[in-house]
Amino acid sequence: MWFKNLSLFRFTEPFTLNADELAEKLDALRLRPCGAHEESSFGWTAPSGKSETSLAHATNGYMMLCVKKQERVLPPAVVNEMIQEKVVEAEEQQGRQLSKKERSRLKEELIFDLLPRAFTFSRKTYAYIDPKGGWLVVDTASANKAEDLLGLLRKSLGSLPAVPINTVNNPVTIMTQWLVSQETPTDIVVEDECELRSPGEDASAIRCKRQDLGLPEIQNHLDSGKEAILVALSWADRLSFILDKNFSIKRLRFLDLVQDQLEDIEVEGEDMRFDADFSIMSAELGLFLPRLIKLFGGVVKS
Known part of the structure; x- marks a missing residue:
């Protein structure tokens, strides 16, 4: 399980639960399958796969969580076509046009009838807790998905003193300085992609991919503000x-120096592979995240 996106939160109070205590609290909101007439179901599931039942997978002090959303899928085009047929049939029988309220009621009745026969689709969102570092890391680029997971965790625990990362130095200011000066810290390299935007409501923007960001045309955009x-x-x-x-x-990739560590680990089965991946990934991020935050002046503590 290698995270591809990181939404970062810090605990404003120490996180003191161990994995067993955390799993016990999550169990009350364990995922249950969608009922016949439910559009969706949302709850915790075992992170590492089929053979594990614990809702908190612990490795080297880190704790992995997984929330799963199961939805019944009703294609809108199919629903719209069927409701239109029902509306036409009802209007012909009654000799009048149906009101907006009556159309809405027909749609609700149709969806109620179709839901038990609809296919289900599931999506998982993973996160892990680093109690020692004081971080909660969610594998998503979507603020809404991150907040859904935090909301369920808050409900499971009763409270959740965690807030988004807010650095002392504005990321936009620091990243712009790196591009303007073409100078970065020794362990940071600017690659070949950026998005530049003018400040203000009517902002113009340019997106560059597979470009040398030191070229004069990039500098011209920076010079223009x-x-x-x-x-x-x-x-x-x-x-x-x-x-x-x-x-x-976003688009986080663990490069060869990290991936090569797996060659020295003998694993058998999906669960052992999951544990090995999580162990290496969390240890790597345990070094990377504090360093990255330090480059932006540390966190603003309320």
């Missing part, structure tokens, strides 16, 4: 990623 709201970076030849203006990390 555009700022870097997204930049592709790599760290210490170990990770590559996209960092955006909200300090969210």
Whole structure:
């Protein structure tokens, strides 16, 4: 399980639960399958796969969680076609046009009838807790999905003193400086992608991919006042990623120096592979995240 996106939160109070205590609290909101007439179901599931039942997978002090959403799928085009047929049939029988309220009621009745026969589709969102570092890391680029997971965790625990990362120095300011000066810390390399945007309501923007960001045309945009709201970076030849203006990390890749560690580990079965992947990934991020945050002046503590 290698995370591809990172939404970062910090605990404002120490996280003191161990894995067994955490799993016990999550169990009350364990995922149950959608009922026949339910559009969706949302709850915790075992992170590592089929053979594990615990809702908190612990490795080297880190704890992995997984939330799963199961939805019944009713294609809108099919529903719209069927409801239109029912509306036409009802209007012909009654000799009048149906009101908006009556159409809405027909649609609700149709969906109620169709739901038990609809296919289900499931999506998982993973996260892990680093009690020692004081982080909660969610594998998503979507603020809504991250908040859904945090909301369920808050409901499971009764409270959740966790807030988004807010760095002392504005990410846009620092990333723009790196592009303007063409100078970065020794362990950070600017790669070949960025998005530049002018400040203000009527902002113009330019997106560059597979470009040398030191070229004069890029510098011209920076000289005209555009700022870097997204930049592709790599760290210490170990990770590559996209960092955006909200300090969210996207398209995270663990490079060969990290992946090669797996060759020295003998694993048998999916669960052991999951544990090995999680162990290496969490240890790597345990070094990377504090370093990245330090480059932006540390976190603002309320």
